[in-house]
Amino acid sequence: MSAAAPYHLRLADTFLKVGRVAMFLVRTGSQCLPALRRPRLLIAQIYNAGARSLIIVMLCGLFVGMVLALQGYDLLQRFGSESALGVAAALGLVKELGPVITALLFAGRAGTSLASEIGLMRATDQLSAMEMMAVDPVRHVVVPRFLGGIIAVPLLTAIFDAIGIFGAQMIGVGLLGVESGSFWSQMQSAVTTADIREGLVKSLCFGAACSLMAVYEGFHAEPTAEGVGLATTRTVVSSAILTLLLDYMLTAAFLGS
Amino acid sequence: MTESTTPAAVAVDPIVDVRGVSYGVGGRMIFSGLDLQAQRGEITAVMGPSGTGKTTLLRLLMGAIAPASGRVAVFGEDISALDRRGLYALRRRVGMLFQNGALLTDLSVFENVAFPLREHTRLPEPLLRRLVLMKLQAVGLRGAAELNTAALSGGMARRVALARAIVMDPELLIYDEPFVGLDPISLGVILRLIQSLNATLGITSIVVTHDVDEISRVAHRSFLLAGGKVVATGSPAQLRATAAPVVNQFMNGLPDGPVPFHVPASDYREQLLGADW
Numbered sequence: 001m002s003a004a005a006p007y008h009l010r011l012a013d014t015f016l017k018v019g020r021v022a023m024f025l026v027r028t029g030s031q032c033l034p035a036l037r038r039p040r041l042l043i044a045q046i047y048n049a050g051a052r053s054l055i056i057v058m059l060c061g062l063f064v065g066m067v068l069a070l071q072g073y074d075l076l077q078r079f080g081s082e083s084a085l086g087v088a089a090a091l092g093l094v095k096e097l098g099p100v101i102t103a104l105l106f107a108g109r110a111g112t113s114l115a116s117e118i119g120l121m122r123a124t125d126q127l128s129a130m131e132m133m134a135v136d137p138v139r140h141v142v143v144p145r146f147l148g149g150i151i152a153v154p155l156l157t158a159i160f161d162a163i164g165i166f167g168a169q170m171i172g173v174g175l176l177g178v179e180s181g182s183f184w185s186q187m188q189s190a191v192t193t194a195d196i197r198e199g200l201v202k203s204l205c206f207g208a209a210c211s212l213m214a215v216y217e218g219f220h221a222e223p224t225a226e227g228v229g230l231a232t233t234r235t236v237v238s239s240a241i242l243t244l245l246l247d248y249m250l251t252a253a254f255l256g257s
Numbered sequence: 258m259t260e261s262t263t264p265a266a267v268a269v270d271p272i273v274d275v276r277g278v279s280y281g282v283g284g285r286m287i288f289s290g291l292d293l294q295a296q297r298g299e300i301t302a303v304m305g306p307s308g309t310g311k312t313t314l315l316r317l318l319m320g321a322i323a324p325a326s327g328r329v330a331v332f333g334e335d336i337s338a339l340d341r342r343g344l345y346a347l348r349r350r351v352g353m354l355f356q357n358g359a360l361l362t363d364l365s366v367f368e369n370v371a372f373p374l375r376e377h378t379r380l381p382e383p384l385l386r387r388l389v390l391m392k393l394q395a396v397g398l399r400g401a402a403e404l405n406t407a408a409l410s411g412g413m414a415r416r417v418a419l420a421r422a423i424v425m426d427p428e429l430l431i432y433d434e435p436f437v438g439l440d441p442i443s444l445g446v447i448l449r450l451i452q453s454l455n456a457t458l459g460i461t462s463i464v465v466t467h468d469v470d471e472i473s474r475v476a477h478r479s480f481l482l483a484g485g486k487v488v489a490t491g492s493p494a495q496l497r498a499t500a501a502p503v504v505n506q507f508m509n510g511l512p513d514g515p516v517p518f519h520v521p522a523s524d525y526r527e528q529l530l531g532a533d534w
Contacts, residue, residue, distance in 0.1 A: 124359060131321065135376045
């Protein structure tokens with residue numbers, strides 16, 4: 001629908017799309033068990049979505065941790081609490097920045113790749129060929145990529161967190177002079193299992209959301225070069241919005257509980 | 258007007274039976290009252306100018322779309338009445354060759370041909386390997402088994418797709434524009450394969466094409482589509498002898514006639530010299 005369409009029609013179109021995505025999720029979910037009988041496909045997709053995103057996730061995790069240390073130190077020293085830098089960095093990364101930034105990186109690196117790959121399969125009749133061979137393309141193409149994303153994002157998040165904490169320690173302890181013992185010991189005593197669980201739940205949800213949007217947009221792409229390009233763009237936009245929306249809802253839910 | 262040039266066109270044992278089918282998209286009718294039958298063991302050619310709905314007809318036959326009215330029966334089963342499971346069961350008995358081959362680009366030649374067997378059977382690997390190599394041998398590409406699909410020429414890709422289409426030993430084989438974009442050698446190879454598969458394996462074939470000369474050499478019966486229905490049926494020789502203008506135009510490749518060369522437009526002189534321009 002064009003941007004010039006009346007507001008209420010665009011709103012109705014958005015709700016329709018939400019419904020279509022939900023129905024696609026149900027269709028995908030119903031094929032998850034049969035697809036798990038072919039672990040080879042799933043492992044290949046975890047490699048494609050996860051291992052190939054490793055470098056960018058590690059680099060970004062390092063820089064985010066370093067920036068967090070600089071900003072955190074600047075804030076904490078105003079209250080004479082520089083020794084709490086380790087706690088601040090760890091909690092910020094584990095509960096918030098790790099899951100969110102990893103999901104956004106995943107959407108930009110692996111999500112676009114998934115959407116364009118499936119979109120090109122649509123444009124070159126590969127999905128139709130599967131249908132004609134009595135092979136459900138949702139089971140064979142969509143589900144392994146969807147599950148691969150759900151598994152890969154929490155693993156990438158854990159790596160992002162670890163590298164981020166290393167970056168914060170490098171700047172905080174190595175450059176700004178925070179005492180190493182208090183950096184690590186305060187972190188160890190303040191970060192609880194519940195914090196890690198919160199981060200894990202978030203990363204699982206974000207992984208599911210980003211993977212779903214990527215496979216949905218790719219599967220429903222117009223079978224043209226422009227259509228595949230638009231599907232890729234929509235994947236990034238909708239994944240980012242969905243990730244941040246879910247982040248707010250999950251944070252509110254965890255704080256409420 | 259249907260120029261029925263052969264009384265034998267009446268179905269005796271039709272594997273595909275299309276009766277009174279109407280189908281339209283976006284308010285434009287593609288078919289209105291289409292009747293067509295493909296007999297068991299024959300090569301049936303479906304011809305017609307571009308845009309007459311030949312590929313749409315294949316989508317109707319495979320149950321990818323449903324007719325607005327009328328009946329499409331394959332192996333005696335009404336396609337529209339089948340649920341997803343029934344449709345998939347029927348499709349296992351049908352092979353389809355896509356216009357561009359539609360090979361799975363992440364798989365090798367061997368794995369492309371093996372794909373339907375891996376999905377639908379639990380054959381032991383040695384037997385599966387032999388079957389795939391036999392099908393590749395039939396299309397002359399056993400030596401290319403380990404190649405990546407990106408390394409194939411257009412003609413080779415079409416032959417791999419043909420090997421994949423016959424690997425489940427289908428009763429019905431559907432070809433969508435199999436000659437498009439092929440050099441004369443590849444075209445001859447595909448033509449010979451269509452004929453030999455039909456003769457040796459007894460496969461019923463439906464070939465959708467607008468290449469009159471090529472298909473005339475192998476087809477037992479031809480249907481010519483125009484204006485949303487069959488305008489002539491019969492053997493290629495009978496179609497050539499038909500006097501109907503639309504049949505004559507198509508069979509002899511005349512640039513203008515009932516199918517106009519020009520898309521309807523406003524007055525040429527006025528558009529070139531008018532004030533708006």
